[in-house]
Amino acid sequence: MSLDKDRLKTKIKSAFKFEQTEEKNANDSLERISEKLAKAIVEEIKEITITYNGGLRANSSTVAGIFKNTIS
Template sequence: MALVKETIKAEVKQAFVQVMDDTEGREASIDRVAESLAEAMVNAIQSITITYVGGLSAPTGAVTGTFQCTIK
């Protein structure tokens, strides 16, 4: 799955919409928004795809080289 800005934006927007009419108080609202934003970030990070391109070798045991990849 690719990292999609619109998906992150939608989750962040939803986090704020959920507390717009909150009557629980300021701290509870801040905690709920923070929790939702953290969840959006975790979801975004977990949706990243890293594709190994090359650059590593282990001719005599230890892996050496530079990890070359693409990130989507």
């Protein structure tokens, strides 16, 4: 799967909408929003696909070269 801006945007909106009615403790609200944003970003990063395009060569004990790739 690839990165999806709209999916991440939806998760961010959801985090803020959930907290819009908080009236008692702004710090707790900020903590919950931060947690939800961090989780959404990490989940999105985990969906990245890295396609190896070449560039590495191996001898008997090491791998050398430049990792040529495409991130989607």
